[in-house]
Amino acid sequence: MRELPAGHDAIVLDFGDEDLPLAAVGRAAAALRGASESGALSVGDIVPTAHTVLVQAERGAGLDMLGVHRALRGVSADDMSADGDSAEVRIPVVYDGPDLDEVADIVDTTPDDVIDLHTTTVWRVQFMGFAPGFGYLVPRDGGDHPFDRVGRRSEARTRVPSGAIAIAAGYSAVYPRTSPGGWQLLGHTSIPMWDETADPPARLAPGSLVRFVVDE
Template structure:
């Protein structure tokens, strides 16, 4: 893990850089550090306004003394295997009727019912959020089941669409353009500015895409 200064009051943890090398994949390192930093902040051992995980990094923003904080981080070792054991699980009811289900089945070399069975039986976890408010990138599928995005994005994907792209699953919280492969839909509201927190699926949350 490499620590880089960002501006005057932020640090970026580069979890793709592992020295010495370890057997954890980058996503596991990111989740390990995210959970560790959240715990440390709750215990008063870390001061940071924001802790923001991404695909390969974790950003700490609003750090009063970045140099001192970097020295603290260098002495901490997260435990990814247990960081999300007690994480909450959100069950999202999904109607599996997406127009790209046959395409996913072809990529996986299975039939459509098997695609649905695999998705419904996978324990997903929110790795990070981005793209649009409330859009959670869900990990949990084996690397060999990664699928490509569409060659050209659709101009409008309906809110609640459940989709796959690369190694991730995701649910569109609002209507927007998008190039992910559509496998289903849900009526669950995933982002509401009047709620606390506004995003229903935050980093570390376990998600089950249960058949509706």
């Protein structure tokens, strides 16, 4: 892990040199969130990405680096900390996506097996981005996954409907609103991912556990 200064009140923890950066980021973010929630670490925000975690103190407060190091000390490859205790967000899916057959060909299996693989995987929100409410989901258990072989489409769609369930490059996601997109579409859900009148407006947050279920 490298520590990269980000001003007087923040630091970026870079796990890009780890064997499994996504897993390392997940463990670190979970440990930091746990320390923050318990009061052992005072921070304003913890923002994970694919390879890094931004730890931001309240403006002008200065960052408690000793507390950050203490929170990260002893985190092991088997310890997902607070993530392991998170309640699952269950998302019902109608698996009628236009890319289902192509995904099955890529992973050398059947469409029914793709659906089974997507629903039996417990997913974790690694980070939020792209659009409000868009969560980048990774398999909670880390390691190799058959969907790692599924890349983005060679040509992006100009319009992906709100609620589309998609995968690409080892991630899964739900499109929170209609937008362009290049991910492989497996199906759709009627559950809103973003509601600006709700508190909080996003259904998902970094660290949330997600399970997709077949909508009968």
